[in-house]
Amino acid sequence: MATLHTRASARLMMAPSVIVLFAWMIVPLAMTLYFSFQRYNLLSPDEHGWTGLLNYTYFLTDPAFGDALTNTLLLVGGVLAITVVGGLCLALMLDQPFWGRGIVRLLVIAPFFVMPTVSALVWKNMLMNPVYGVFAWIARTLGVEPIDWLADVPLLSIILIVAWQWLPFATLILLTALQSLDTEQQEAAEMDGAGVVGRFIHLVLPHLARPITVVILIETIFLLGVFAEILVTTGGGPGTATTNIVYLVYSQALLQFDVGGASAGGIVAVVLANIVAVFLIRLIGKNLDR
Amino acid sequence: MARAVTTRRKALLTVIGWTVGFLVFFPILWTVLTSFKTEGEAIANPPSFLAFDWTTENYTEVQHRSDYFLHMMNSVVISFGSTALGLLFAVPAAWAMAFAPGKRTKDILMWMLSTKMMPAVGVLVPLYILFRDSGLLDTRVGLVGVLTLIDLPLIVWMLYTYFREIPGEILEAARMDGASLGKEIVFVLAPMAVPGIASTTLLNIILSWNEAFWTLNLTTSNAAPLTAFIASYSSPEGLFWAKLSAASTLAIAPILVLGWFSQRQLVRGLTFGAVK
Known part of the structure; x- marks a missing residue:
């Protein structure tokens, strides 16, 4: 039905979005790329010039980079493990009928709507403080020596905070998927004598394979960018114990004013994120064809 | 689902469900409760859950000191x-x-x-x-x-x-x-x-x-x-x-x-x- 006329107006309607997004994608990225080959520090703006790959060499051979890469992977992996397993358990629980299920579901998804700076500060102070925190009180009640979470196990603490924020996301998506599971098929399997475990492995899990993949990929995109939680709790420390790639680039740019080095780091972060993005885009693209 | 759900099973699930829901929601609940305490009670040990002097002065104080709005x-x-x-x-x-x-x-x-x-x-x-x-x-x-x-x-x-x-x-x-x-x-x-x-x-x-x-x-x-x-x-x-x-x-x-x-x-x- 699309006539020449409607096709022309369709193009006109899409143009503004495409143009601004194109500019948004190309201009800053090109600048980052350009800066990454420059010697450029905001504190000494006169020394300016090409340095070839020197910024990359510095960034990639800096021991902090190795730490940051490890921390980034541990953070993403740790949060994914907790949220996928925890989210699956919560979704299975919320799929069962019980009294007040609607309210419990609201309670469980609530953390997702808490802004990152609030959740990080609430956990850091009121829960994880080694003297006045609730965790310390629980530990003492049980007769255990309380631990200083953010000093003794800083990365684990950050993982817990971020996992708490993302648990609702995994739960909600897996629950939505569970609810679209064919109940007749379930009942048929039950009639044929399949046990709870058998039904879970052969019916439920295969059905959840796709949503779990979606959860993993989308969370990864966001988790690679974790920043606020680190900024307000540990500031990347102690040492580089909680510095991830994002925080490392941030500290080079806005704390050390090293534009060249930070830009090289930014490009490295873009490359890393793109590796994940390729998989996600393929998965969602397949969905478009249906 | 046509399957009959026994009341016992449902009661058990209710207890588990509410406990888990409470635990996940706890940091938010705790934040809300603490906002009604005095600074002294906020760091009291053992922490007081409901039996404290409820006050709303923190809310006025926050606006007063830092232009919250x-x-x-x-x-x-x-x-x-x-x-x-x-x-x-x-x-x-x-x-x-x-x-x-x-x-x-x-x-x-x-x-x-x-x-x-x-x-x-x-x-x-x-x-x-x-x-x-x-x-x-x-x-x-x-x-x-x-x-x-x-x-x-x-x-x-x-x-x-x-x-x-x-x-x-x-x-x-x-x-x-x-x-x-x-x-x-x-x-x-x-x-x-x-x-x-x-x-x-x-x-x-x-x-x-x-x-x-x-x-x-x-x-x-x-x-x-x-x-x-x-x-x-x-x-x-x-x-x-x-x-x-x-x-x-x-x-x-x-x-x-x-x-x-x-x-x-x-x-x-x-x-x-x-x-x-």
Whole structure:
């Protein structure tokens, strides 16, 4: 039905979005790329010039980079493990009928709507403080020596905070998927004598394979960018114990004013994120064809 | 489900369910409770759960000392502004993609999605410099602009998945009756598109309200929204737990309520329609 006329107006309607997004994608990225080959520090703006790959060499051979890469992977992996397993358990629980299920579901998804700076500060102070925190009180009640979470196990603490924020996301998506599971098929399997475990492995899990993949990929995109939680709790420390790639680039740019080095780091972060993005885009693209 | 659920089983599940729900919700509950305590009771040991002198002075104190409403207004302007501007760009685009798809439509959609994958930190340096040189640092206008661009792919996608569900036959019928494109949009399609636009708006306001990379890096004080304002409590001299809790409660309450209303849209929006 699309006539020449409607096709022309369709193009006109899409143009503004495409143009601004194109500019948004190309201009800053090109600048980052350009800066990454420059010697450029905001504190000494006169020394300016090409340095070839020197910024990359510095960034990639800096021991902090190795730490940051490890921390980034541990953070993403740790949060994914907790949220996928925890989210699956919560979704299975919320799929069962019980009294007040609607309210419990609201309670469980609530953390997702808490802004990152609030959740990080609430956990850091009121829960994880080694003297006045609730965790310390629980530990003492049980007769255990309380631990200083953010000093003794800083990365684990950050993982817990971020996992708490993302648990609702995994739960909600897996629950939505569970609810679209064919109940007749379930009942048929039950009639044929399949046990709870058998039904879970052969019916439920295969059905959840796709949503779990979606959860993993989308969370990864966001988790690679974790920043606020680190900024307000540990500031990347102690040492580089909680510095991830994002925080490392941030500290080079806005704390050390090293534009060249930070830009090289930014490009490295873009490359890393793109590796994940390729998989996600393929998965969602397949969905478009249906 | 036809299966009979025994009352015992249901009672057991109820206990487990509520316990787990309580545990997950506890940090938020604790924040709300602490906001009504005095600073002394906030760090009392053992902690008092309900038996304390309830006070609302933290709330007045927070406004008094740090002009809370300025930051609240910044959050409102930034999240509503970027959402409105994003819709202005996205509605026509999603519309065209859903109702007059061409050969390239799918490619354009996937490309838009890919811009969302670009890590913010990759463009932090140039954006900071551009903002500094053009005087946009710490302004609401600057942040509205950046958040609009960040949100745009998601808005287009969400709208597209909603618009695509509007049956095309209705369009053809309207065309047969001789309706122009303009009339077609205003009288036939717009009423059917409103729910999708509303859900998109809601989810996007929530996401921009909580955005905490650009708001932290591109503002200092004047344009700082609540995310950045709360972050100022991280300094050691700012450790007043009761006041931190009061400020936090105010910052999350409105968005939590909106969020509870938008559960289903959340799934659809954040998975780009991959899970419905």
